[in-house]
Amino acid sequence: MNLLNRLPAWVAQHVVALRTVLLLTVITGLAYPLALTAVAQVPGLRHAAEGSRVTGTDGRTAGSSLIGQSFQDAKGRPLPQYFQPRPSHAGDGYDASASGAGNLGPESVVDTLPLNGRPDSGRQSLLTQVCARSKAVGALEHVDGARPFCTADGVGAVLGVYRADGTSGAVTRVVSLNQACPARPFIARYHGVTVRCATPGADYGRAVAVPVRGDAPAHPRVPADAVTASASGLDPQISPAYAALQVPRVARERGMAAADVRRLVAHCTTGRALGFLGAPAVDVVELNLALDRTHPVKGTR
Amino acid sequence: MTYAWLQATLIVAVVVGLHVPLGDYMARALDGGRHHRAERALYRLCGVDPDREQNWRHYLTALLAFSAMSVAALFALFTLQGRLPWSTGHGGMPWRLALHTAVSFTTNTSWQNYAGESTTGHLAVMAGLGVQAFASAAVGVCAALALIRGLVRRGTDDLGNFWVDLIRTTVRVLMPLAVVCGVLLIALGVVQNLAGPETVTTVAGGRQTLLGGPVGSWEPLKLFSGDGGGVFNANSAHPFENPTALTNALEIVLMLLIPTAFLRTYGRMIGSLRQSWTLLAVVGILFALLLGAATWAQSVHGGTVTQAVGGAYEGTETRFGIPGSTLFGVSATGSADGAANASYDSFSSLGGGVLMAAMMLGEIAPGGVGSGLYGLLIAVMIAVFVGGLLVGRTPEYLRKRLGFAEMRYVVLYALVGPTAVLVCVALATATGNAQSSMGNPGPHGLAEAIYAYTSNVNSNGSAMAGFNGATDFHNLLMVAAMLVGRYLPMVFLLALAGRLARQQPGVVTAGTLQARGVNFVALVTAAALILALLNFLPALSLAPLAEGLA
Structure with a gap:
């Protein structure tokens, strides 16, 4: 305090300001988040705090039930034995270290055509x-x-x-x-x-x-979420309509009865929270994992 | 549609229900009363005498000194990140980006010219963004408290003590709320750890790198402080930040809660709860207008792609649905928060226009933490002035005369935002820097640029993310936009508070305009809407209206 009194007022003011910033950094920037991290270790919070990890058929972590995954082969073709998620703009698709959207507007209608050979x-x-x-x-x-x-x-x-x-x-x-x-x-x-x-x-x-609108039906067979990318690029869920569309293919590829696939889909479907919040959705990661567990296909993990 | 209105009704009901106890508590906690022993220790450590009151000049200089030191501390943290612990492998930011980010979080804007997952480590999130989420919100509260004291006190220069207001807002209001909401969000699925990236083999046998982070401790701050910046690039669309429809509802409530509760605090402090209900009515009408317009635009109005898809699904998450994204968007722009759970760039043309308009109102529906109230009081004073002229009496509000000197500050305050937005957009466009950063062609590209500077000047931070702000030009112009948009109005505000505090109260006569009732609510609502429209209609008609009505 003695030193402060001898400084010009405006300098003293800034010294006080700096001390306050540093003090707040210790309290709100370190103590608070670290305390919450410690609290998050208690059972009941820990699973979510660690990232809602799911375990694969081999017993190792196979991702997170919250983070969508790609179900394509190395050439980018959909693997037919799996339910397919929505299109993704996260990196090359479902890159969990590069979340993001396409950010194109509703009147983005004209392509820049690729030049020959490029x-x-x-x-x-x-x-x-x-x-x-x-x-x-x-x-x-x-x-x-x-x-x-x-x-x-x-x-x-x-x-x-x-x-x-x-x-x-x-x-x-x-x-x-x-x-x-x-x-x-x-x-x-x-x-x-x-x-x-x-x-x-x-x-x-x-x-x-x-x-030009053309004569396509106003309600196309392919659902809206199947043709649009999500905001995060990591949406793990699809609409029940898109899941229903994929049931026959997955059943065929896995030699299952369609009713059995539908039962698993229903198991992985969350309704609206409290009955009216959000939208019903099917978690593709959990669904495909359940399929692999109950009806494994040769050649997949 | 039914679900959309049920959801909005529930959230509004929860916010209105909670605003009463929280607003009352804030009034008790923030104004007067004794210092706790722990707080006295904090004041000693900071070198502050908590019992010395400040006049408006000292209050302002303390506020500005604190903000300057905050920018300096953040700048140092971001540039030196690579040499500090918990950087999770990220190096320091280049100086222009570091400066932009430091100013962005200190001014409560939180516009991010970077993707979180590839730029900021855990320490930068906790000790950088986290600290300023608390502090910048508290600074907004401080400015509002000073104005309220100006209105309440008579014949004095004292407006309170900035340092006391700052520390009390942080430790008595924001920290307890953060702890409660943080635990709640983690329980509902939000991530909270200090782990580094982990690469796993996916269900189909591919590779995926999962990130962790102190998200659960950050998330409540991001939402209730009016901050709005994301740990991850996708912000509240990222499943780790906002995993379910339930967390989505909670996040919307948090964005609206403190600015709404502060109306109640105001009523308590001026001794008229009737006034706080009156202001709540104004805020409610403005918010309902915005939400109604956005919901209509998102569900009924069809752009070409929207019609091809069958709805505004592009850039929305399955779990929230379009209503959950629209309500979030309106709440994030009507409050000064600016978080996002969808790609606002892919909203319908008019829906995106409504979000922009919500910011152009000057962040008063319900606006930022503290700043929402003082922005609204400026609109009230303009309405009172116009109303006073209509009935032919000297305009008065809470028995304080709004004469020439007072109105000069009010008008200067009201001019800063629109002027800064339009000048910045004009500068960026005239130099070609806006065009080269646009992610979409035509009117939508212009909408991105106007949205960007509206957001920066109004301390919001919401973005049409197709716009590339990560250039030297935009980093530096945005720094100027944020500093001017945040602090210049505070200068006029505190000067006004100083003048008002010195006044002796006038006598209420039959001719005084009553600051209550339907007429008054209509007058204030109209004043806010007409001011925004006069300022921004030409800009709006060139961008979202041109695109949406073409």
Whole structure:
């Protein structure tokens, strides 16, 4: 205190401030979190505090029931004997050290087409991501993967329309923006003008992007969560509808009765909390683990 | 839809129910009364005389000195991280990022230009972010307490003691709440450990690296302090931060709780609970308007992708559902918290616009910890001034005259936010730095940029995460935006508090505008809405409205 009294007031003020910051660091920055870590060791809290680990069929930790996993082979193809989770933007997919979302908006409809020989140079719009996933899931589950605003080849059905006076006037030229040549455009003519495929690298910035809904049913067979990525990229759950869609395939691959698979699905389904909070969901990690335990498939762990 | 409204009703009911005891407790704990022996020891260690009152200048300089030292301590911690224990293998941050992050957490903004899992170790989370979650929230409370004392006291220069207000808010209010909520969240599934990364063989035979961390101790702070930054990049969408629909509901309650309870504290301190219910009505109306608009936009309004998918599912977690994400989003932007359990970038165009509008209101529905109340009182004073002019009397509030000198500070306060947001967006756009950071083309990209600076200036920290703020330009401009947006209003606020405290109370006459009743609530609500609209309608119409109505 004596030293403080001899310092100029504004310096003394900052010394007090620094001492307070350091003191708060000790109390709130060390004592509090460490005490809570110690409390978290008591039985009942410990399982969650350690990360809700699940044990694999070999008795070793096989991940966390809270963190989604990838069920694909090394080439990125879905392993058919497993329930598939949602698409993921965490790293290369379900990378638990790189959580994150795709962050594309609801009007992200025009792709940057990859240049010839450089497949990484393009960037898919959110619409094309949705269309491509819907087509792939439809093919895997043997159902129609068609969706509104999607082409049959699984990209966004978006026309670049050139008009005589910029944004108005007669249509002069039409390009299917997301279909790279030599693809056949999803419709042949628009307002009497022949629709062309798109040339990668060409600038269609002056065209007006017109999404075309097409005649796909308003309620597609492939559920919404199967074609959209989660916010964390680590969502371990899928909707009951998407689980139901996958039951026949998994039953077939594992030689199980569909009813037995459905029973396991029901076992891994959580309803709405308190009856009305959140949404019903099926934990894919726990479900696939239960399948491996009860009906192992040769060649998997 | 039924589930959505049931969920909102439950959460609002819990918040309103809890705000009464918590607000009463805060009024008792924070103002007057004796110092505990342990607190006296803390004051001694800090070198503070707890019984010496400060005038507005001394209160302000103490607040600014504390904030400056906080930035310095965080900056040192982040840059030296690699040489400290519990860094879990992460090195120091580059200086621009360290400066941005230090200012971001000290100003209660918590905008993060980095992904948590690849940047901050356990020590940085605990002793860096954690300390400032407590302290920055407490600083907001301090400024609010000073303003309240300005309104209550008469003929004095004394506004209280900053250091006492700071320590009391931290140890009497925030720490007990943190312990209770931390244990609760861990019991409901949140992670709490000091383990390093662990690589496991997954069910299908692949590899996955699981992270741990002091998440359970961080999570309540993140939510109730108005902080909102994530241990992990995905914030409250990450299953380790927010594992179930139940934790989601609890997290929403925590975001709204203290700012709402502080309205009650205010009523207790000015001796008029009626006034706190009146302000709660204003906050409730604003929040209901925002939630109604966002729910409508998210469930009814369809963008192209939304129609292709069949709903606004992109960037939401299965366990929360769209209503759980929408309510979280509105609560995170209506309070100054800024946490996220969904990708706000992928919200419907108008839904994202509502979140932006919630911040543009100036963080008053219910706003930040402390800052929500003083922001609301500024809106009240503007309404009282306009109302006073309408009835032809000198505007008064709580028997304090709002003359030219007082209104000058009120108006200056109200101008800081909008001016800073628009100037920053203009600067970033004119130099091309906004465009190069946009994650989406067209109006949505502009929405990302406006959202970013609205969030930074208003100490929110919510993000449309497609926007890349991790450039030298944005790191430094955001530092300026956060400092100006947080502290310049506090300067005008404390100056106003000083003037009000010196006044002798006026006499209530029949002509005085009554600060209660339906008319008053309507007047304040309209003043807040019209101010925000006048300031931001052009910007909103260029970005979310242009995209959503095209």
